[in-house]
Amino acid sequence: MTERALHWFRNDLRLADNPALAAATEAGPVLCLYILDTSPDRRPIGGASRWWLSRSLAVLDDALARKGGRLVVMAGDPALLLPRIVAEAGIKLVTWNRRYEAAEIALDRKLKEALTADGITVRSFNSHLLNEPWQITTKTGQPMKVFTPYWRAARQKGDPCAPTPAPRAISALPLPDSIKPLAVSLGDLGLEPTKPDWAGGLREAWAPGEAGAATRLDEFIGSGLAGYAEARDRPDRAATSRLSPHLHFGEIGPRQVWHALQHARAAGEAAGSERDAEKFLSEIGWREFSHHLLFHNPELATRNYDSRFDAFPWEPDHKALRRWQRGQTGIPLVDAGMRELWTTGWMHNRVRMVVASFLIKHLLQDWRAGEAWFWDTLVDADAANNAASWQWVAGSGADASPYFRIFNPVTQGETHDPKGAYVRQWVPELAGLSDKDIHQPWKASEKALREAGIRIGETYPAPLIDLAFGRQRALDAFATIRSG
Ligand SMILES: Cc1cc2nc3c(=O)[nH]c(=O)nc-3n(C[C@H](O)[C@H](O)[C@H](O)COP(=O)(O)OP(=O)(O)OC[C@H]3O[C@@H](n4cnc5c(N)ncnc54)[C@H](O)[C@@H]3O)c2cc1C
Known part of the structure; x- marks a missing residue:
């Protein structure tokens, strides 16, 4: 069956191990969309994140183009934009990967309801975490409050499912003329600083995008991991992975990190000891635990937990x-x-x-x-x-x-x-x-x-x-x- 699909990119700016993108490309021609959310209902991203996003979207656009696709970029309120695009482009399937901030969850729910009521299929997936925040609970089904039992329970679930490869080809669904004026260029988004241009240090330090993330992971597993358990506390050494922005923007996912590490360990190609590897995985565990906390405590950034x-x-x-x-x-x-x-x-x-x-x-x-x-x-x-x-x-x-x-x-x-x-x-x-x-x-x-x-x-x-x-x-x- 061939049906027109729309994949809405958010913090999943990659082609590999992107289940929502895979579902859309398998269905038929795809409109790949990114919306810079300018609604006051959601927290705007900060200046440094805007710089990163701009670079990462450019890399994503190139990667999509190499597969036959293209990235359509817009700015505004997704609650208004998405239903309009779906209707005018004759979309039958909308896919996205889940987010965990309260305002974003509320938006996604609202959109899912509205689109479903119009007869559109909406499919959401997990690309961002090893376990969804509701999948790990206490024996009585309550959210976890302490890291060690949380991580023990997560580890007992065994390996996460294996990451999937990038789609082999993407058939781009063209934008109908009626909504072409809504699309903007990356430059129009004004994400990069100009007056003054304070991003020189960022440009030197980072290579945003999926390929940059994969290179960093490979280098870290192949050499940087050696001595991580102790050296990770030393700011005078380059002893940690520096994967955090790549993970945040979803240029690489934790399943990919997990499997790359386990694979390298099994093949004897990972630097460092078992202890180094376990310590590194437990830091990924802290990322999981933080998302668990945020999901169950939506006001985590504004209200004292205690x-x-x-x-x-x-x-x-x-x-x-x-x-x-x-x-x-x-x-x-x-x-x-x-x-x-x-x-x-x-x-x-x-x-x-x-x-x-x-x-x-x-x-x-x-x-x-x-x-x-x-x-x-x-x-x-x-x-x-x-x-x-x-x-x-x-x-x-x-x-x-x-x-x-x-x-x-x-x-x-x-x-x-x-x-x-x-x-x-x-x-x-x-x-x-x-x-x-x-x-x-x-x-x-x-x-x-x-x-x-x-x-x-x-x-x-x-x-x-x-x-x-x-x-x-x-x-x-x-x-x-x-x-x-
Ligand atoms: C006050 C404060 C604010 C922080 N704010 C952020 C933030 O906004 N975004 C962010 O990603 N991290 C944050 N951290 C956690 C941590 O400092 C960074 O994740 C880490 O320094 C990133 O460097 P790395 O990728 O080299 O880490 P590595 O040591 O290589 O760890 C691998 C990955 O595990 C995750 N991780 C590591 N430590 C933590 C942690 N303590 N909590 C949650 N996840 C972790 C990150 O995704 C990281 O990329 C904060 C820590 C503190 C103390």
């Missing part, structure tokens, strides 16, 4: 927040992380934890202010992973780090960046200090500072806060809600 934190005495301070955002706190590891983020759109996980803890605890800023900054500046900004991680650091989340565990950014630096290489890379004005002084320049001798060309308060800021004072103030603030 409602005791609703009474937390935050001390909003716009100037302090600004200095944190700009990497000008006077605490080297924090500044290095925030500058890495600003330049490349990514930050090492250990440093994300340190900068988040510093903002929430030492500076007493509401975790939502940090979540929002990350949302705008990370290329991997993700509704589930970002919100779950911020609440984890704040202590307000599920299975969270206790609030009283306050990272000391100096000892974190000494442990995880022992030679100060990471700080030297991102805070070059401190590069001349010794390994001993680099994580706390305010304690360096006058002679050491002079020789390194540093004047605290002039060439590099004095610490925004005394770390011992900030720590005690945070503990006192926490004590006020603890008994609640």
Whole structure:
């Protein structure tokens, strides 16, 4: 049977292991559509994500063209656009891969109902997760709240189904003249920054798109994985996969990651030990768990999971927040992380934890202010992973780090960046200090500072806060809600 199909691309910007695209191409000629959602009902993506999206859509368009297809791009409210396109193009089948944010789920449900009522078949699939959020539950059928049993239950399900190859050919369904004016070019979307063009560091650091994702995965499994279990905490080494933006945009899926790793292990081609591989898979597990949490707690990015934190005495301070955002706190590891983020759109996980803890605890800023900054500046900004991680650091989340565990950014630096290489890379004005002084320049001798060309308060800021004072103030603030 041949019927006109429409595949609606969202965070599944790939051809391989894309079950919804496969279903559409098997049905007949396909209209491949991407809609930049501009409705106020959904959270707009941040600046760094817009840059990534623009590049990824261009790569996707090329890949579709090589198979005979083409990507049609529009901007607007999918609730209005999709039914119109379906009607005017005579579409009989609409496919998409599922999303897990509350507003997006509501939109998809509404569209499914409306299209089905018009006699259109709508088929949705899972491309984004190993397990759907409702597939893992406690013995009594409740959502999981703790990672370890969650991941154990996920592992007991065995291997996820094998990824499917990209369609061999795609027959492109042309746009009818009546809706051609709705289509825009990628450039018209205005996703890339121009005035100023702040994306130079992003362009250098990343290769968005399915092929870039596959290369990164292969390289990581073939060499980067060696020593991952320990080295993943070292921001001075390129010891993690950097797959997070590729996974977020669905340029690669977790089933592909899983099977590529298991395959390489079986063939003796994976670098590293069993422990490295298991640790890496468990990080994919944290991604799964975060999506599970978001699905069952739709307000994860805006509301404390632990409602005791609703009474937390935050001390909003716009100037302090600004200095944190700009990497000008006077605490080297924090500044290095925030500058890495600003330049490349990514930050090492250990440093994300340190900068988040510093903002929430030492500076007493509401975790939502940090979540929002990350949302705008990370290329991997993700509704589930970002919100779950911020609440984890704040202590307000599920299975969270206790609030009283306050990272000391100096000892974190000494442990995880022992030679100060990471700080030297991102805070070059401190590069001349010794390994001993680099994580706390305010304690360096006058002679050491002079020789390194540093004047605290002039060439590099004095610490925004005394770390011992900030720590005690945070503990006192926490004590006020603890008994609640
Ligand atoms: C405050 C804070 C905010 C964060 N915001 C995001 C975010 O918006 N988007 C995002 O993808 N990750 C976020 N993380 C999690 C983590 O820092 C990144 O996923 C990781 O640094 C990405 O680098 P990688 O791909 O090299 O990771 P790897 O160590 O190679 O891990 C492989 C994959 O596992 C997943 N993963 C790893 N750690 C976590 C984690 N703690 N939680 C959920 N998934 C994880 C990612 O998809 C990652 O690509 C955040 C962490 C913190 C502490």
